[in-house]
Amino acid sequence: MFKLALLGRDISYTQSPSVHSAIALATGERIQFDIADVQYDMLGDAVQKLLDGYDGFFVTKPYKTDVKKYIACDAYGAINVVRCMDRATFNTDGAGFIRALDINFSEWRGDVNGALILGAGGAAYSVARELCALGKRVYVLNRTLKHALKLCTQCRGAELYVNQPAELIVNCTSLGFNGEDVLRELCVLPDFKYAFDLVYGAGNTPFLYRCGADGARTADGKDMLILQAIEGDKILLGRDWDVMSVFSKVREILENQGA
Numbered sequence: 001m002f003k004l005a006l007l008g009r010d011i012s013y014t015q016s017p018s019v020h021s022a023i024a025l026a027t028g029e030r031i032q033f034d035i036a037d038v039q040y041d042m043l044g045d046a047v048q049k050l051l052d053g054y055d056g057f058f059v060t061k062p063y064k065t066d067v068k069k070y071i072a073c074d075a076y077g078a079i080n081v082v083r084c085m086d087r088a089t090f091n092t093d094g095a096g097f098i099r100a101l102d103i104n105f106s107e108w109r110g111d112v113n114g115a116l117i118l119g120a121g122g123a124a125y126s127v128a129r130e131l132c133a134l135g136k137r138v139y140v141l142n143r144t145l146k147h148a149l150k151l152c153t154q155c156r157g158a159e160l161y162v163n164q165p166a167e168l169i170v171n172c173t174s175l176g177f178n179g180e181d182v183l184r185e186l187c188v189l190p191d192f193k194y195a196f197d198l199v200y201g202a203g204n205t206p207f208l209y210r211c212g213a214d215g216a217r218t219a220d221g222k223d224m225l226i227l228q229a230i231e232g233d234k235i236l237l238g239r240d241w242d243v244m245s246v247f248s249k250v251r252e253i254l255e256n257q258g259a
Contacts, residue, residue, distance in 0.1 A: 002237055005034040005050055007067065008060035012037065015201055015222075016058065018254065019229045026249035029237060044070050056083045056236035058229070061174060064122025077129065077154060078122030081232040090235055093123055094130035096228030097170075097196075099243070104219035105194050112136060112167045112194065117158075118182055119172035120147035123198055125155060127170055132157035139164050141186055167193040169216075171207050174199065181206035190214040200225055226250055 006016045020033040036057070038046040043063060047070040050057045059067050064078035071082060073089050081090040101108050115131050117124050120142035131138045132155060139161035142148035152158045169192040175182040183190055183206070195211035200221035208218040230246050233239070 001030045001032055002056075003032045003034070003054045004233070004236060005036050005054055005057040006060060007036045007038070007046060007050060007057050007063060009037065009039060009062055011035065011060060013201060014060070015225065016060075016229065018257070019226055019250065020233065022226075022250040022253040022257075023230060023233050023246065025253055026246050027233075027239070027241065029233075029239075031233070031237075040066075043067070047071065050082070051084050051087065054084050056081065056232075058082075058232055061121065061123075078125045080122070080126075080228065081235060083236055090232070091126055092228040092231035092235070093126035093224075095231050096224045096226075097127050097198075098130050098134075099227045099247075100219065100221075100224040101194075101196065103223055104196070105217055108168065108194055109134070114139065114164060114166035115168040115170060116141060116161055116164075116166040116188070116192070117170050117172055118142070118186060118188070120144070120151040121172065124172035125151055127172055127198075128155045128158045136168075137164070137166070139166060141188065143186065169195050169211065171195075171197040171199060171205075175207075181210070183207055183210055190216065192216045195219075197221060198224065223247075223251075226254075 017033050020031055024031040036046050059080045064080055071087050079089040079091050080093050114137040116139045117128055118141055128138050138158040140148045140151050140158055141161040148160055171182050173182055190210040195216040195218045197205050197208050198221040199205055212218045230243050234241050
């Protein structure tokens with residue numbers, strides 16, 4: 001039995017336990033998956049308990065950078081997977097994001113020259129890094145300017161958004177879980193060809209609704225959630241799975257469960 005967990009704060013909404021249960025069914029593995037929902041003042045203790053008692057754990061908002069100081073980790077950027085036996089850290093968000101784009105928007109690579117990223121947290125860093133690596137122009141917009149500047153400094157190729165043309169817009173904020181409209185919050189018009197929202201499980205968010213009404217093709221973060229989880233479990237369990245084959249099985253399992 002592999003013991004895995006998700007570390008975050010205010011994450012009662014998460015569908016990760018269902019996803020990892022489906023991964024176990026799809027691969028024949030035995031996985032126990034727990035939730036460590038902790039406030040910041042308990043983060044250090046929580047990390048130590050996970051390191052001592054688990055095979056590995058995933059990290060979500062808002063700890064993808066904060067957690068590194070408790071693992072003596074000097075990895076660049078955000079992390080979302082920790083392997084406990086050797087305290088190795090990884091980030092599977094970026095790979096999951098790109099695969100999700102390929103699944104939902106098969107022709108996006110040829111259509112997109114510029115991408116606007118809303119937000120400047122750990123997920124935004126991963127998305128920006130992957131898009132920059134593919135040679136796309138990446139623009140960052142965040143409510144707090146210094147955080148946007150920090151992301152641009154850390155991710156070579158990213159720059160602040162000042163109304164540059166972009167075909168893809170990606171919501172990397174948490175706005176949308178409670179019905180907020182990130183476009184209105186950041187004063188952005190929904191004039192894009194593709195819109196991707198990392199928010200999942202909230203139905204058609206105001207962000208996706210407005211972009212879709214303006215003609216954009218839209219997708220939420222459910223596929224990305226599944227794909228980054230498969231990539232992470234593959235690392236933590238030491239398996240050599242074909243990710244897309246497992247993904248197809250997991251999607252079928254979740255759909256049959258109504259998840």
